[in-house]
Amino acid sequence: MAAVSDFIAIVGERNTITEGSELRTYEADGLPGFRVRPAVVVLPETTEQVAACVRLARALGMPIVPRGSGTGLSGGALPVEGCVVIGLSRMKAILEVDLPNRRMRVQPGVINLNISRHLAAAGYYYAPDPSSQSVCSIGGNVAENSGGAHCLKYGFTVNHAVGATIVTAEGDIVSVGAHGGEPDTLGYDLMGVFVGSEGLLGIVTEVLVRILRTPQATRTIFATFPTTDEAGAAVSSIISAGIVPAAIEMMDQLAIEAIVAATRVDWPLDVGAALLMDVDGVAAEVEHTADAAIAALRAAGAIEIRSPRDDGERALMWKGRKGAFAAMGRISPNYYVQDGVIPRKEIVAVLRDIARLASEAGLRVANVFHAGDGNLHPLILYDGRIPGQEALAERVGGEILKTCIRYGGSITGEHGVGFDKAAYMGDLFTEDDLATMQLVRCAFDRDVIFNPNKVFPTPRLCGDRPGIYHPHAAELAEVAGRG
């Protein structure tokens, strides 16, 4: 195939995959149930190679699907028919560490956790900590605006990835957002809109991240409750009192059972729910915040409140929480992760609705989620060997999303819309809202070559909007000429 040899000419034979089991890896991402074979996979090693691949794909009329580690849960890196997958996993160099300015420049394939590991000895770290942080890439995090447990206090990827080098649909190399030391750059906030754009606006080939000093003190609090009602009420009361722990994670009884089975952490199995919280900062602040949080937990009806005995136990507790999805294997053959957001005052009501939806469908649902942000992760447990159960689980998942929308929430808090949820965008947004987002896409990629069938419910082309005047080239030139 002519195309393949042209790609080989850019990235070399060892970085081009066209067949075999290696290609199979790239047929799917973390979204179960879908596989599409790409025409070719390339693994460029430099920004220039990425740009050359984009130009080639464009010339050949091939759609492009960017891919980091492939851990995305919404099918963002799922190939489309006849596409080239541009994988960034070979670009994993740490380019620059600038401690005085608290910045670090990295290639997109760098694994999230490796940033903090690289900085640990110097007393710094990178705050966003998705549960998948030991495997997901920073480029993927930027594309998804990934969150994590500690984003409650510290903010999401958008608050920490401050600049990037991107390869555009034309194959140009452009810098957006901050570069060098400049924290806030002039002009439209392209970085702000690029973060979370799910690989539709360009390929990130370098990321400039903020790094933080490791907190002076951290206190971990584990509290159990009779049911999710009391636990949910505790979360709402902490938030409404303006207390800001670094993290508030909630687990229901099924989730606790799975985590205990997987990690042997000594959590009680006879409780309805538990909260795992971190409070961090300078020592004086930690004491104050922890006392206020503990008082709120008590008032909400906590059965037991305890802190880990040592760093080892603390690490185990967090490992349990972060490994919760994988732990579901202990209690169910299969599971389907949902990701929705609700106002934090509605946690109790929505968890009840989810329990009702599950029992009506005859399925079990485990909940383990970022409670402080109102970001639910119901895990719908099913047995794929039983005909119809997978479809049923998906249907329950869809009902849960509609419940989130009904309570004034959103269809995704961190896993993205991707391929999986494009159909729900119309439930959340009007036609006008979606058309406005499309303006952004068209300004970046007018031929829709990046991730063509993702995020938006119906395929759209970037024609000029009907009834709208076209700018004269002369007018644009005049505009450009002004200082």
Next chain:
Amino acid sequence: MTPSSVEELSDVVASCNRSGERIAIEGGNTLAGMGVPVRAPYAHLRTASLTAVVEDAPTDLVVAAQGGITLRNLATQLAAHGTHIPFDAPLAHQATLGGTLAAGWLGPRRHLYGRPRDYVIGSVAVLADGTIARAGGMVVKNVSGYDMSRLYVGAFGTLGIIAQANMKTTALPPHARIFIAPLPEGTRRRALASVVSLRIAPAAAFWVEGFHQSIDGEDGHEGRLIVLLEGSAALLERSTRDLRSALGRAGVPETQILDTGAREAFGRIVDAYVSCLGERSVTYRISAHGQSLVDRVLAARLLADRFELRADTLADAMNDDIILRVSDLDSHALGAKIAMFDDAFHDDEPGATVVAGAHPQRASLNVWGELPDAFDRMRALKARFDPNGTLNPGRFIGGI
């Protein structure tokens, strides 16, 4: 034109867009000194009647309000349940929510609490063709579709009018305390370095020279240091001790402490960012990130001196921002020099932007500094959102 509902706003804008009439969008006009004046002729569109608080959910720490509400009115409502949004924008009684966001205002406490844009969780924008576009929502975490609200923030109205903004709020710090100390030349570098590296970061820290009528404290022939501490009583006690001993080690003489009136004193500093001396001043902002703040302030003052301009400077040590106000005896005297000063200043500081000045020549200065690398993309966005150039034409960078 002063529409009083989002629908009316949409109708007005759509009809201007159809008839080819350009629109200058006006909030409280407090930041009118930023950017180039809109290319005339144009119709005035005022957001002054869009002042509703659309949804107030204090227990969820979120609020939604229309773009024309003043920051003071919004703050009063939030303070009633102990919350706030740290905008730190000048003239809060006049500045509007929409205008402050559209101007991408960056205040002195952002190193600690984040920028106004970090509090935006959703928006309703009216585009040039009248489209009412919603984005985000009332939840604090959300990745459904592009984060459109980010585009309207800092766009000076050139992509769409912020008719409503949905914001996170945060607990109002219970206590505030201000320190004012003279900053003799020999102590400056050590004092500033020790303040920025305090383990409990101050909410704000400035080295001020001049601004006598507007900012508290006297500096005589020296500048002055002003530090704002915020937090719980315990935290404040601790950070007061740390600050005192750090300043003592740096050789800073006696400090004055303000507890009552600390917030008002801080407000006066923020107001000074855009304060004008009639038509005889122009104010610049530069970011000294990554380079010595002290050296750059001194270089700027020296340059002003060479042009025989008076310089008032306000250096925000926590964010490395520098505000430089140059002035002369009268508008004529300033007019004779300002263009040449502007050129010379931009040779040293290519990123310097003009943030205030009522002098007629302000508009012909290099108010935006150098264009960003991705300017072509920005122009492409403008062409998609506002192909006729209806909204604030010419106000933004590169004539957008």
